[in-house]
Amino acid sequence: MSIAKSTLRQVGDDGSNLGYGRMTHLFFPSFSKMARVSRLSVYMTAYLCLCLLANMALVLMFITGYQLRSGTPAAHIPRPSQLAEDWDPHSGRLLNCADLPSITNLSIIGSGWTKAVYRGEYGKTWLAVKTVHTSGHDMTECHETVSICYKQCAAKIIKESLLLRELSHNNVIKVFGECVPGVDYSPGPPVAGVVAMITELGHPVNVIEVLQMNFEERLQLASDIGRILYHLAQSPLGTLLMKDFRREQFVISGGSLKLSDVDDVVIGDHPCTTDQDCAIKDGVKENILINLTCVMEVCKGFNSHLNAIHASQHFMRLLIPYGGPAALESACLHIVNLQSRGLLDSEAVHHEIQSLVRNYSSGAYLSAAEKDTIQNFIVYHGYTIDEADFSCLRTVRTGCVQSVSSPEEGAWLCSQFPECMAFVLINQWTWTGRQIAIFKGGVREMRKKKQHTLYIRRGQG
Structure with a gap:
């Protein structure tokens, strides 16, 4: 009874000592039942404390890198810097938001209306990081809130990342990873919401450098153009049109020409109602170069021919008409002329260039x-x-x-x-x-x- 008195004298509802007399008056009739409840409460409290301690131990072991296994240390958890050092572009491990802080030596190498492109080093690999150009045209001319404008620009980067991965090819720049945070962008210091695409690094196509190459080096770029044209015509997404087919959309990486910017890619041939809708015109004089046929409300081969024409204007006429063996000059000029007039579609350009490569390789042109x-x-x-x-x-x-x-x-x-x-x-x-x-x-x-x-x-x- 003295123990019970001591227990019941502890703390009242208001934190004061209620006194033994009052408490016995209120609770004494059910004191034995209360004793049983108290013992159960003690057991439950002890059990919950043990569970809490066990959870704390698990968290502690996770943080410190140890396992619940005879007290032996767990496998070493690599630090971000170690992950960067061990990373191989061919490993298949895609980089994500957590890897961005480990990309060092960042310097801007290009910018446009939507994107800014940085050069950086991740471990032993140099790569490119494309992110929203916050002072570019698409951001500064946007009349919505900063967050909405950023989302619109970021959507283009995310779309481009998806397209590049869908178009996977030796002559398409390789995507190493991306960062798409689950939080909104906030202006000022980029503490959250920075969208980025991480890709293979290349350098821009410089006309002066191209003109200084020997014929065989330029022939390799021409062969790459042929393969890119063929891939656009036969892509997994269907026939594709490069609306903005310029040298700025390509880079040179490892000696090969690669498509790096697919912002303005259009999927599917040009829609039509009659054959007159399928005429491809000279962009300068508006002369009709070639008339195509309207088949099932699309201009059959429109993308393939127009890509080939643009490739001739921006690339092929710089690459193959000069500097090679004299016996091949006429063949090179013939390809360029047919292509610029729209008489070769993308598949035909690819086959003609491959035939030229075989001729050059074998020396069949020698008398x-x-x-x-x-x-x-x-x-x-x-x-x-x-x-x-x-x-x-x-x-x-x-x-x-x-x-x-x-x-x-x-x-x-x-x-x-x-x-x-x-x-x-x-x-x-x-x-x-x-x-x-x-x-x-x-x-x-x-x-x-x-x-x-x-x-x-x-x-x-």
Whole structure:
């Protein structure tokens, strides 16, 4: 009873000592029942405390990186910096919002009406980050609230990311990840709501750089254009039209031309009611270039032809009409002329360029007389010459260095340079499969070298 008195004397409803007499008057008749309830409450309280402690222990072990397993440490949880260092573009792991803070050395490399593009480094990989250009035309000319304007611009980036992934191809820039936060953008410091797309890094197509390339390098870009045109005509989404087909929509990455901007892509051929709706006109003089047929209310082949015309205007006429073997010049001009007049659709352009590449690679353009020039040379397998370099036109490196389709072409080229006395075929090949030849102005100091072959003009040794 003394214990019960002590317990019941604890705290009243208002926090004061109620007194034993009053409490016994109120509760004494059911005191035994209350004792049983008190014991149950103690058990429940103890159980809840144990559960709480267990949950706290689990959270603590999660944070500190340990497992409930005999007290042994869990596998090390990588820090964001470690994830960046270990990341490989070919690993398949897509980057997300959590990875953005680990992209360092950011610098802006381009901007347009909607997007700003930054160059940055994630671990050991340089990549591009596209985000909303907050001072661009689409933001500054928008008359809605900042948040709504940002959403409209961000929607274009999200759409572009989706399109690029749907159009996955060797000549389409690769998407490494994206950030689409679940919160609204707020102006000022970007604490929340920053939408970004992370892609493969490329550099802009510079006309001066293109004109300084040798024919084989430009032929590779022309081949890339052909593949892009073919892919747009036969894409998983259907036939696509590049409304804004300009060099600014492309980048060069790893020596290949890649489509990087698909903001203005239109899915499906041009709608029509009659064949007159399907005329493709010259954008400058408004002359009709080609009339297409209206089939089931669409202009059949409209996108394929118009893309090919635009590609001729902005690319092909800069790439193949000059600098190649003289025997291929007429074939190159023929392709460009047909394409610019709308007489080749995208598929035809692709096939024509691939045929040109095969012709260039095989040396099929060489005449029998040109091939017979090899008879004027003596061959030394496993030999080379280190000195006696001289400069010549169309070089791909210091000295007179060119690719050849065969030793016969090397002999014929050497015969075209009065100072050329010999040439060496080395163990290097270009993207077309042609072998690198180094042309020499003298034949002294021959030395052995495996996988090299020396050709010396007769009468020089």
